[in-house]
Amino acid sequence: MSHETRRILALHGGLLVLLLGLQFVLPAYHHGNLARIMVLASYAIGYNILFGYTGLLSLGHALFFAAGMYGMGLTIQHAGFSPAPALLAGLLAGVAVSAGLAVLALRTSGVAFMIVTLMFAQAGYLSILYFGEYTRGDEGFVIQTTQRMLWGIDLSDPTNRYLAALLLFSVCLGLSLWLVRAPFGRVLVAIRENEERVRMLGYDTHAHKLGAMIVSGTISALAGAVYGLLFGYAGASFASVQYSIFPLLWVLLGGAGTVLGPFLGTLFMFYLIDLSSGLTTAYMLIAGVALVVLTLFAPQGLAGELRRRLWGWLP
Template sequence: MSGIHKSLLLHGVVLAVLFLLQFLLPAYHHGNLARVMVLATYAAGYNILFGYTGLLSLGHALFFAAGMYGMGLAVSLGGATPVPALLAGLVAGAAVSAGLGYLALRTAGVAFMIVTLMFAQAGYLTILYFADYTHGDDGFVIQQAQRVLAGLDLSAPDIRYFAAFALFAVTTVLILWLVQSPFGRVLVAIRENEERARMLGYDVFRHKLAAVVLSGTLSAAAGAVYGLLFGYVGASFAAVQYSIFPLLWVLLGGAGTVLGPFIGTLFMFYLIDLSSGVTSAYMLIAGVALVLLTLFAPQGLAGEIRARVWRWLP
């Protein structure tokens, strides 16, 4: 069996297990896994830029929040139903990522990191400034009646889980296609040696801009779906920690791997969840775990599996 067929089989099995878990998990873990799948989609969007293109962004919370607020404001101010609201979130994310990418990609390295962080902070402050519409730090709730799609109540646990699973499954298939496509291979070439990719005739700026837009739009989709499924839109999702979280999830799971963002998100979510029940210093435990993984599994969990066992793992 070829590496591609092994990869398709592995990811198919993972998706099948996640689908079946909705019938087996108790209520608490059922809700947690739905949340993890949406956040893993956010991390997967980040991984396109960081893991496959080699661009370290510290401003991805701007894209997540753009999708969330694009959707939320369409519902609260425009009275939109879920489908148009989700489209509004996607458009907002694509527009913001295109604008940021066009400007930020004129820098490189540390300067790119700083510029993306500055834009994200500007977005966060904008949300606070227009508190009459965004409700500032308090945020706003999307009512249950506004979260009904084709007669399906998205606030119902089973429907919410299936919607989160559908988003994650589509994302997984999209990225599996991306890493095998000529476009994805050019992104990896840019990550490995940008000057050589340019010398070979590839338009590096255009490919990097496309990667920023794709990454930002996917992150915005996660933000829009998160707000719709869990019924809350708040400025905390635009704060700096939500730019750091996807970086940690991707590093823990394995940058440049398809399943790495999900593994890292699941690991960190439950590490914090379980340790917070033991001590108020749960972030210290998370920090120690991160240091240990960095020392003993520098390629992340999925990255180490690929390096040591399954070299065909994408």
């Protein structure tokens, strides 16, 4: 194992150990916030694989997040599934939706790709509203505490919820770290930098982008399924345009094309909105100003600037 690999593993492993340690010292409010942040950061990790590493700007990732959430929630509500098979149903829904959208959307590129993903996400959102008899539309539905018992573990308990969120984040972080250092991930980065040259070298760029979109959508769907299960709610707002824009902001703020960027961006944005909303009703104005300042002085995002200025080995 090279010295660089040891440093990478120590940094990312140290973050997970720190998050585990915080479980025992954080007050209840921040304890719940951090659990939510870890699940949303997992969603951002999925988005980062497509946008940060492959260079495909999607405006429809809320479709995948909602597919996982509703795949899990509807099977619990209407089919009487227990959490384990319901989570599997959410995961499979994410695989199916991301594969279907990838086949169609990857026939386009650039701005057209953005528009197609946005259109399909809006179609998914409107479908949730249309089938309100089952989905409860804008109102959504609550997943009862008795329906959130996974192998005898009560996921509504704050400690169990936090540890489950940490487990999800650990798996997604580890998968992302492995993927971007594997040959498949190296090809994705090359496609982002110069797709035509990669094609001339003999790689099937379409197959790699298809794989990236399926992996990205599946991770996002898993995050959506876990979010619904841990916090006991599924609603149409999670399928709206807002939840397609959020992961883009989180990744840009944290550093696109970095493994730690999605977590740092989600953490920063979550608390920026949380703190500014306590000061004024125009909290999005404060958030917007902070985003502009950060974009001007740290254009590569938080982790990207760390890589540029201090740690050139940061993946």
